[in-house]
Amino acid sequence: MAEIEIRNIGKFFGPVEVLKDVSMTIADGEFVVMLGESGCGKTTTLRAIAGLESVTSGKILIDGEEVQDKKASERDIAFVFQSFSLYPHMTVYENIAFPLRAVRMNASDRQAAVKEVAEILRIEPLLNRKPSALSGGDMQRVAIGRALVRRPKALLMDEPIGALDATLREQMRAEIKRLHISRGSTSVYVTHDQIEAMSLADRIVIMNDGILQQIGAPEEVYLRPANLFVAQFVGSPVMNVTDVALEGGDGGASVMIGGDKQGFHFPGQVVGHLNGAPLSLGIRPEAVLLSHDAAHGAIEVETTNVEPLGSHDIVDVRVGETVLRSRTEAGFVSGEGQKVWVGLDPLQAHFFDRDSGQALRGAN
Amino acid sequence: MTHSEPRAGQSAARGLNDKSIRNLFIFPTIAFLIIFNIFPLLFSLYTSFTDFRASTNAPANWVGLENYSYLLTNEFIWRNFTITAKYVLISVTGQVVVGFGLAMLLNRYMPFKGLITTLLLLPMMLSMAVVGLFWKLLYDPNFGIINHSLGLGKFEWLANPDMALWAVAITDIWMWSPFVMLLSLAGLSAVPKHLYEAAEIDRAGTFYTFFRITLPLVAPILMIAIIFRTMEAFKTFDLAYILSSQPTTELIAIRLYKMAFLEWQTGLSSAFAYIVLVMVVGITMIYVKYLNKVKER
CATH class of the missing domain: 3.40.50.300 (P-loop containing nucleotide triphosphate hydrolases)
Structure with missing residues (x-):
């Protein structure tokens, strides 16, 4: 050997x-x-x-x-x-x-x-x-x-x-x-x-x-x-990648997706290292959390498509102009056109430099 | 579809139906086959048991197996067989070695490969008689280019009883190696390249790869080339007839020709032809059997 x-x-x-x-x-x-x-x-x-x-x-x-x-x-x-x-x-x-x-x-x-x-x-x-x-x-x-x-x-x-x-x-x-x-x-x-x-x-x-x-x-x-290519190549279904805008400071920021006015709140330790360059957010379907009730920080959206896969479902929801795919338990929603609340898990979010595609990570 | 007595104009307008196509094409073919192949075959089989001479009007007398026993015990005839066997061996071996060697050389990337291959095929396309005539000039002891370029002085090829058969065989090798090359090339290019990569990874040397991979995989098609060339060599007439008149180059086809058309021993030569036929079929069967064995592998 x-x-x-x-x-x-x-x-x-x-x-x-x-x-x-x-x-x-x-x-x-x-x-x-x-x-x-x-x-x-x-x-x-x-x-x-x-x-x-x-x-x-x-x-x-x-x-x-x-x-x-x-x-x-x-x-x-x-x-x-x-x-x-x-x-x-x-x-x-x-x-x-x-x-x-x-x-x-x-x-x-x-x-x-x-x-x-x-x-x-x-x-x-x-x-x-x-x-x-x-x-x-x-x-x-x-x-x-x-x-x-x-x-x-x-x-x-x-x-x-x-x-x-x-x-x-x-x-x-x-x-x-x-x-x-x-x-x-x-x-x-x-x-x-x-x-x-x-x-x-x-x-x-x-x-x-x-x-x-x-x-x-x-x-x-x-x-x-390490970069957008790897992020989208590994994992199934494919990671959601979307251009985002950030608003806020060290104490945390609001992440706006698809031109939606209401952002998702991300804590400071997740977004603190970002220096204002154009950003893409990558988030896997399992970190896109859907709920039937208005959870804190969640946005009310509508489902646009449901793929039942047996052990779990893949549900598409529209946030502003962007469609996010979410992995839910089987039968969580019955079909498209339903109102649900969507939240993102900040700890499972990946930020990428929009131009170079390189991942932007903090010290952790 | 059945027509009740189609008139000529009608059937031409509608085109030919299956039945008339059959009548038009199959029956003439069968008629030709019977007249030119089957009848002569059977008639020569009959004459082989008689003392028939085509040059006289005398009726044929039934002589039974006399022609066959005479031929099979005649030492001069056996000499013709021995010469032929020697000729087939030299000629086919030479063609396989040269042809396969050329195929190995061509079976790789090289510039102008298509052109080179085509040029190498040229001898095969020439007429046997033409080849015989100009090789006679090439072999000429006084001004032939072979002696000149090999520095052999006034070496006798065709007039030399020991060399004449070799000279004929060499000419045949020159002419027909391209045929073996062509079939070998088809066989070689059909061997998947990844098998050679596998052998390379398995640390097989050049010779080991050749004998354990290349040769077994090309064997079936090479076998077919050998069958064809053996049958052809067995019945060689024109090349030897034109090149040399030595007794040492009297192949069975030449002996047969002389017997049938110079000596007019029609019955005897029919028997001779049948003996040759049985031999060729026999040799071919051995090859075919071996070919099937090779294919099974």
């Missing part, structure tokens, strides 16, 4: 800059998930670590050794492809044994290693089958088995369960986590699915347009997004 360090890597595909000065350090045994929309550079970063893609600038270090000019085969890293990439003309056994045969491991050691991996992944009954006779989940198990069998320095996974259906995805997610905990391998995992990222990662790396946006533990990127 190993530590991976990326220093200021950049990458051009022809004239297109796909990675811009990306740096990060992945600790030994850590599970890092790279999250972003397709085309954001996450897969390119992963392939650069593996050696399947060269970098235009910057350095990649594995265990302190520079590897950016080495071939993939010299980096001792395993890779799980989204398309599984099993060798179609070989049995499952031969597929898993391939990396061992390629480096001429002797037959008995090889057999023992394949058996061990097959046991862990519960694919022993499939060893004599061809990949074409396997289900998607089993194919991915075999692909992971082939990656793990030679105990690589790190395990890189490129959307390994993206091609599976929803139920299987959930199951494989749990399996990958279990595998990581039991093996403790340094893992880098690429996905566009934030639930996968949140549930698997020790730390999440969020990328957009080839630029690294934020690195942090799942709760950190959720609770303290």
Whole structure:
């Protein structure tokens, strides 16, 4: 197992800059998930670590050794492809044994290693089958088995369960986590699915347009997004973001949304550090609090849409010109056009610089 | 749809119905097949059991299996078979090695790849007779460019009994390697690129990747190329006939031609043709069986 360090890597595909000065350090045994929309550079970063893609600038270090000019085969890293990439003309056994045969491991050691991996992944009954006779989940198990069998320095996974259906995805997610905990391998995992990222990662790396946006533990990127992109990318339903105006001083301020004259009162410790630059307010649906009675500081509004989701509802309310989405208990309101009172939880509010998109946080 | 006796003008106006299309296209085809394929096939099968000579008016006498036993025990005929086998082996092996090698070279990014591929295919498009005639000039011991560029002096190719077969095979390799190349190229480009990436990650070396990934995956289509080339090489006539008149280049097709049209032993040569047919079918079946096995993998 190993530590991976990326220093200021950049990458051009022809004239297109796909990675811009990306740096990060992945600790030994850590599970890092790279999250972003397709085309954001996450897969390119992963392939650069593996050696399947060269970098235009910057350095990649594995265990302190520079590897950016080495071939993939010299980096001792395993890779799980989204398309599984099993060798179609070989049995499952031969597929898993391939990396061992390629480096001429002797037959008995090889057999023992394949058996061990097959046991862990519960694919022993499939060893004599061809990949074409396997289900998607089993194919991915075999692909992971082939990656793990030679105990690589790190395990890189490129959307390994993206091609599976929803139920299987959930199951494989749990399996990958279990595998990581039991093996403790340094893992880098690429996905566009934030639930996968949140549930698997020790730390999440969020990328957009080839630029690294934020690195942090799942709760950190959720609770303290570094900028508007992260704020809106992580979390479902999406965080409410709206331009606001502030009125008041150190003792607290009134936050006006959507041109509504009546503001929400925010205490001084929440808004004290804001220096008067144009602001955007980000607030997650669970921090938009609805009540049937006139609570203190709440504004009377009308519901415009209700999405019942079983365990909870998503209710849209109109505040001035702006629609805020709120997460309520199931059946809280019966439909649109109802009068409710809306309040915001100041402690769960995020302020962003409207121009740069950067989060503005106080000392806390 | 049924018409009661459609008149000519009427049917032309309405276009052809299914039945008349069938009559128009299928029956002439069947007639041609019977006249030009099936009848000669059966007639030659019959003549192969007779002493029929097409050059005389004498009636054919039934001789039973005499023609076959004569041919299969005649050592000169066996020499023709041996020569042919040697020729097929040299020629097909050469074409596979050269053709597959070229395909490997072309199966990567290079400038003017399309143009290069097209140019490499040119020999295949030429007439056998033309190829034979100008290779005869290339091989010429006095002014041929082959001896000149290889610095071989006055080396005899076609007049040399030991080299003549090789010379014919080399010409065939030059002409037909592009065919193997074309099919191999199709096979190679069908191997998914990510398998090579997986092999690279799995630390497989170049040779290991070639023998364990590339070759098994290209094998089915390469097999088809080999089947075609073997059948063609087996019945090679024109190239060898034009290039050389050495006894060491007397392939079965040439022997058969001489037997049938110079010696007019029609019955005997029919039997000979049937023996060759059975052999080609036999060899092809072995290949097809192997092809199916390869495909299963």
